[in-house]
């Protein structure tokens with residue numbers, strides 16, 4: 264099977280001047296597969312977010328990526344011009360970040376925010392985009408989608424805002440979804456609902472998901488495969504079960520020891536549909 268995204272020997276250097284450059288990602292390789300959630304774990308500063316930003320072509324000023332990132336078997340992203348990248352980002356690669364408010368415009372209704380991207384990227388008419396926007400809100404399990412289209416982001420709870428951000432990320436039917444700490448800012452009671460949603464979306468829409476998180480509890484709940492980063496390198500990679508039950512690398516064991524509950528929280532097998540979809544806090 265062709266990987267949805269194939270990363271080979273990716274290196275990221277940051278720094279404004281030639282003499283002060285630091286390599287923060289030091290040659291990593293990873294394949295994202297349709298229908299699967301690939302976790303990227305590791306402590307703060309290990310290079311997880313810079314890996315995601317390199318995929319999105321959104322490195323900080325002065326940042327450069329080298330190596331190869333191939334999308335859909337045919338599109339090399341490393342070195343791609345900005346104008347071409349804008350057609351990839353948001354269309355072929357969707358993204359969800361820690362703070363849903365940051366990806367939602369406070370003064371534009373949810374319906375318009377969803378429809379605008381589809382009209383621009385997919386060329387849909389106003390009414391077709393509107394209908395699809397309601398479908399997307401239903402897909403991410405926002406209650407009363409038609410009503411929700413008319414509302415502004417502040418009228419929703421944090422968990423629902425993240426569901427809306429996920430709907431926007433999926434609006435143009437991307438092949439790949441990058442989710443960088445998507446539940447970190449949310450109340451713990453709301454996290455599970457968002458994680459189950461990501462799990463179901465990956466399976467149902469054959470979406471390749473990169474889930475970046477420092478939280479091994481989150482990782483153990485939904486990732487199919489896990490790669491552990493440290494100091495810009497992947498020190499261990501394998502299936503979720505392998506990483507959580509039979510870690511080979513001392514650093515992985517250290518991370519797991521620091522979080523003993525993670526080994527017990529294999530909440531559901533991929534595609535089992537276990538767990539609640541909507542948490543009480545979110546149904547208001």
Ligand SMILES: Nc1ncnc2c1ncn2[C@@H]1O[C@H](COP(=O)(O)OP(=O)(O)OP(=O)(O)O)[C@@H](O)[C@H]1O
Nearest residue numbers: 277287305306307308309310311312313314323477
């Ligand atoms: N805008 C930036 N300018 C310069 N260096 C940066 C910038 N952002 C991150 N770094 C550095 O790059 C390295 C990797 O950071 P990165 O954000 O990828 O880590 P992370 O594993 O995602 O951790 P966290 O979860 O804390 O973001 C770190 O040493 C960090 O200090």
